[in-house]
Every structure is written in C-alpha cells, then in structure tokens.
Amino acid sequence: MSHYHQIDIINLVFNFIFMITTDILIIGAGPTGLFTVFEAGLLKLKCHLIDALPQAGGQCSEIYPKKPIYDIPAYPEILAGDLTERLLEQCKQFEPGFTLGERAETIDKQDDGTFIVTTNKGTKHHAPVVAIAGGLGSFEPRKPKIHNITDFEDKGVEYIIKDPEIYRDKKVVIAGGGDSALDWSIFLSDVAAEVTLIHRRTEFRGHLDSVEKVQELKNKGKINLITPAEVVGIVGDHKVKAVVVKQAQHIEKEFELNCDHFIPLFGLSPKLGPIANWGLEIEKNAIKVNNALDYQTNISGIYAIGDVNTYPGKLKLILCGFHEATLMCQSAYQIINPGKRFVLKYTTVSGVDGFDGTRKEAPKAVVKSIE
Amino acid sequence: MENVDINITIIDREGEKHHIEAPTDMAMNLMEVVRSYELAPEGTIGVCGGMAMCASCQCYVLSDTKLPEMQDDEEAMLSEAFDVKDNSRLGCQIQMTPGMEGLVVELAPES
Ligand SMILES: Cc1cc2nc3c(=O)[nH]c(=O)nc-3n(C[C@H](O)[C@H](O)[C@H](O)COP(=O)(O)OP(=O)(O)OC[C@H]3O[C@@H](n4cnc5c(N)ncnc54)[C@H](O)[C@@H]3O)c2cc1C
Ligand code: FES
Numbered sequence: 001m002s003h004y005h006q007i008d009i010i011n012l013v014f015n016f017i018f019m020i021t022t023d024i025l026i027i028g029a030g031p032t033g034l035f036t037v038f039e040a041g042l043l044k045l046k047c048h049l050i051d052a053l054p055q056a057g058g059q060c061s062e063i064y065p066k067k068p069i070y071d072i073p074a075y076p077e078i079l080a081g082d083l084t085e086r087l088l089e090q091c092k093q094f095e096p097g098f099t100l101g102e103r104a105e106t107i108d109k110q111d112d113g114t115f116i117v118t119t120n121k122g123t124k125h126h127a128p129v130v131a132i133a134g135g136l137g138s139f140e141p142r143k144p145k146i147h148n149i150t151d152f153e154d155k156g157v158e159y160i161i162k163d164p165e166i167y168r169d170k171k172v173v174i175a176g177g178g179d180s181a182l183d184w185s186i187f188l189s190d191v192a193a194e195v196t197l198i199h200r201r202t203e204f205r206g207h208l209d210s211v212e213k214v215q216e217l218k219n220k221g222k223i224n225l226i227t228p229a230e231v232v233g234i235v236g237d238h239k240v241k242a243v244v245v246k247q248a249q250h251i252e253k254e255f256e257l258n259c260d261h262f263i264p265l266f267g268l269s270p271k272l273g274p275i276a277n278w279g280l281e282i283e284k285n286a287i288k289v290n291n292a293l294d295y296q297t298n299i300s301g302i303y304a305i306g307d308v309n310t311y312p313g314k315l316k317l318i319l320c321g322f323h324e325a326t327l328m329c330q331s332a333y334q335i336i337n338p339g340k341r342f343v344l345k346y347t348t349v350s351g352v353d354g355f356d357g358t359r360k361e362a363p364k365a366v367v368k369s370i371e
Numbered sequence: 372m373e374n375v376d377i378n379i380t381i382i383d384r385e386g387e388k389h390h391i392e393a394p395t396d397m398a399m400n401l402m403e404v405v406r407s408y409e410l411a412p413e414g415t416i417g418v419c420g421g422m423a424m425c426a427s428c429q430c431y432v433l434s435d436t437k438l439p440e441m442q443d444d445e446e447a448m449l450s451e452a453f454d455v456k457d458n459s460r461l462g463c464q465i466q467m468t469p470g471m472e473g474l475v476v477e478l479a480p481e482s
Contacts, residue, residue, distance in 0.1 A: 267425065270418060272414065285412045
C-alpha cells in the first residue's frame with residue numbers, strides 16, 4: 001500500500017471517530033434554528049447546530065437583545081434576548097449539540113446521499129439532512145480599511161475576542177466607539193500590561209456605566225485614550241509590532257504606537273459567504289426553496305428555512321421561520337425514516353418526551369364521584 | 372385622494388440612476404424606500420432594521436435638499452462607519468416628507 005493510501009485511511013478513521021453525527025444538521029442558531037430542534041425532537045430526530053457567533057440567538061442576540069418584539073403570537077411584548085432564552089429552554093430536553101464560533105464552509109454529498117459539512121476550523125459534521133437556517137448570513141467582523149490588515153490576522157490582529165487570557169501582560173490597542181470597544185477596554189485593563197483605546201470622536205456610544213467606567217480608568221491612568229484619532233497602518237513582520245495612529249486634529253501628525261495586539265471592534269455584519277457556492281439556487285441574496293411543499297432547496301436533503309430562504313410572498317419574520325421549520329421537519333422525517341409511518345400528534349395530548357429522560361404531560365382530569 | 376408621493380433620485384451602488392416616487396404618508400424612511408424599490412440586494416441594506424446601528428444604509432446626499440438634523444446616534448454610527456464623507460447620512464434616519472421633493476442621493480459602498 002502506498003504511503004498516501006495509508007494517510008487516506010488514517011484520515012478516514014480519524015474522521016469517523018471524531019466526526020459529529022446527528023439526524024438534522026442545522027446551520028444557524030437563530031430563532032428558526034432553535035425552534036427546529038424542538039419540532040425535530042417531537043419526531044425523535046436529533047439536531048446539532050453550527051453558528052459563527054459565539055452564542056445562540058442569531059440577529060435577536062447579536063443585533064437587538066434588549067429591544068422588544070411585538071408580533072410573536074401570544075406574546076404582546078417580549079425582549080429579543082428573552083425570546084432566545086425561552087427557545088433554548090423549550091428545546092433543551094432534546095439535547096441539541098452546538099458548534100459555536102465556527103462558520104460552515106463546505107458541504108460534501110456522500111454516495112449514500114448523506115452530507116458532511118466542514119467548518120472553517122475543520123470540524124466535521126455528518127447528517128442525512130441539512131437545514132440551512134442562516135438568516136442574513138454568517139455574522140462576520142467589519143474590518144477597517146487598512147491596506148495590510150489581512151497580513152496580520154491571527155498574528156496580533158483579532159476582530160473578536162475569544163480568549164482574553166492571550167492578552168495577559170501584553171500591550172493592546174483597541175479601536176472603536178461602541179459598547180464592545182468600551183467593555184473590552186474595561187475588562188482588559190485588568191489583564192493586559194497596557195490598554196489604549198482609539199476612536200475617531202471624543203464621544204462614545206454605550207451604556208452610561210461603561211462610559212463612566214472608562215473615564216474613571218483613564219483618569220487613573222489604566223486606559224490610554226487617544227481621540228479623535230484613527231489607526232491607519234500596521235507595522236511589523238509576521239507579527240504586529242506597532243500601529244500607525246493618525247490624530248484627526250492635526251492631519252500631518254502620524255505616529256507609531258508600539259503594541260502586541262490590535263483589536264478593531266467595529267461590529268459584525270452578516271454575509272451569505274460560503275453557502276453561496278454550495279450549488280444552491282440563489283435569488284436576492286437568499287436561497288430559493290419549494291414553499292408549496294417542504295422548503296427543500298434544489299439539492300434534495302438540503303432545506304433552507306427562516307430569513308435565509310426566498311419564495312413568492314416570502315416575509316422575513318420570526319413567526320414565518322417557525323412555521324417553515326415545522327413543515328420542514330415532517331419532510332426530513334421521511335428522508336431519515338423512509339416509508340415509516342407517522343402521524344401528527346398534539347403536544348397537549350401526547351406530552352413531550354425529552355431525550356434527557358424528562359417527560360412533560362398534561363395533568364389528567366380526576367374521575368371521582370360526588371356523593 | 373391627494374397625491375403625497377415625491378420625486379427623488381437614487382444612484383445605486385453600481386452607479387445607475389433611478390428616478391422614483393417615494394410615498395410620504397407611509398411612515399417610510401429613505402432606507403425603506405430603497406428596499407421597497409429593490410435598489411440594493413436584500414441583506415446588504417437595513418441590516419439593523421433602521422436603528423442607526425449598522426450603517427448599511429449610508430448614502431451621500433448630492434442635492435441641497437433640506438433634511439432633518441443629525442441626531443446623536445446617527446452621528447455616533449457614522450463616526451464608526453467606513454467610506455464616510457462630509458455629505459454622508461444614514462438613510463434610515465431620514466423620514467420621507469413632502470419637503471424632500473427633488474432629493475438626490477447615492478448609496479455608499481457595501482462594507
Ligand atoms: C432590529 C431588528 C428588529 C427586528 N424586529 C422583528 C420583529 O419585531 N418581529 C419579527 O418577526 N422579526 C423581527 N426582526 C427579524 C428577525 O430578527 C429575523 O426574522 C430572525 O432573526 C430570523 O431568524 P433566523 O433564525 O432565520 O436567522 P438569524 O436570526 O439571522 O440567524 C442566523 C444565524 O445563522 C448564522 N450563520 C449563517 N450562515 C452561517 C454559516 N455559514 N456558518 C455558521 N453560522 C452561520 C448566523 O451567524 C446567525 O447567527 C428584526 C430584525 C432586526 C435586525
Ligand atoms: S439600517 Fe442600520 S443604520 Fe440604517
């Protein structure tokens with residue numbers, strides 16, 4: 001056997017052991033993805049979710065967690081963050097798996113019709129059905145326009161802070177004027193050797209507490225504040241050594257500021273990204289599906305539900321995503337259990353049996369004689 | 372019924388000019404007008420729903436039309452956005468009113 005074959009086989013065995021397997025692989029842990037877990041659970045189908053964000057909730061948790069929603073049936077008013085919490089609680093009994101902080105990158109259809117989805121970090125997932133609940137797309141950091149910034153990604157430039165410990169005793173420069181720039185400056189002022197916060201204006205937009213705290217830390221000399229200013233360049237070879245700072249008031253004045261890390265925090269914006277190259281029919285930045293039936297895409301076994309799909313009359317609303325998820329699960333059941341009979345049951349009548357051994361059921365009426 | 376539509380011009384991200392009629396009685400802002408005419412792909416405009424929190428609706432105002440003054444949150448968002456010019460505004464913060472007849476704006480590049 002050739003050397004290459006051996007490697008192939010080792011890879012195969014490795015993948016087999018370490019690959020995540022599930023019934024329905026859901027891409028996107030927004031409201032639509034989370035409710036899919038519940039509906040699938042009622043059909044005894046197990047789910048695993050992938051999301052580029054470090055937390056579940058999609059737009060609801062990333063864009064507007066503290067804002068109210070008024071058109072969720074039976075909730076005259078609910079905060080988007082609370083809706084996420086409730087959805088997580090509702091599907092918890094079906095023990096969904098999560099791959100968070102990773103973006104689904106490629107999909108490979110196997111000879112047996114199942115799919116392997118691999119993330120940007122190389123995590124592999126194997127499932128007979130894939131449900132794309134990707135919303136407006138995977139949330140990606142907005143990168144400042146600095147010509148050589150991509151050369152330093154993961155070499156001192158980070159757009160999302162995953163492990164604050166890597167900044168311990170390091171010199172850190174943070175850019176941005178919103179909540180995350182403020183909150184991380186505060187947090188890292190206790191961890192890093194030096195924290196500098198750079199913003200184009202002297203005004204910051206964030207919770208009053210955070211703004212006041214930064215002011216206090218600045219007065220104590222624990223945060224260096226450079227405003228109004230902008231980072232316009234990065235210096236270093238293979239690793240960040242310094243950033244070039246341009247102070248807005250004196251156009252001429254540019255200087256180098258030594259640092260080990262540069263963290264630009266300008267928010268996240270959704271990008272359909274790699275899914276656009278999966279051979280799916282795309283229209284208006286969304287995936288075309290068959291809405292007369294089951295929200296399947298042009299590739300059998302791949303569904304698209306929630307904000308990410310399009311069909312005549314489509315509305316990007318949470319309640320529409322819930323409906324689509326429900327119908328999709330019925331169709332997925334037929335793919336996973338071909339020919340096996342099933343009939344819709346009311347949760348009130350049949351109760352809900354969790355995969356964790358819990359059971360919810362309606363209390364029985366008492367039968368007792370009245371004398 | 373009295374006609375409350377106004378004529379405005381929007382230059383899309385490809386540089387194409389669109390002369391359109393914008394209703395002023397439907398509580399629509401400029402970002403929503405752009406979406407209703409599908410002048411920018413869905414998902415690339417109005418990402419934050421119009422809360423001055425994403426700058427996906429940034430546009431450059433080319434006419435000298437009188438517009439509502441900038442509020443703090445719009446100014447704060449623009450200070451964090453990219454490709455910002457002196458005539459930048461957030462479309463979602465511009466409510467359509469009859470006084471805006473003849474407005475000309477160009478959509479800023481996607482970021
Ligand atoms: C400010 C605002 C207010 C709103 N108000 C309302 C309202 O009042 N009522 C209402 O019904 N709707 C409202 N919406 C819309 C509502 O939030 C969306 O319809 C809903 O979030 C869609 O849910 P989803 O699960 O389909 O997608 P999303 O919530 O967008 O979640 C999709 C998830 O998929 C992830 N993802 C995508 N691609 C990948 C990939 N390749 N790899 C890994 N992860 C990926 C994304 O990171 C994201 O977390 C509002 C939206 C906004 C922004
Ligand atoms: S739509 Fe987000 S800032 Fe206008």
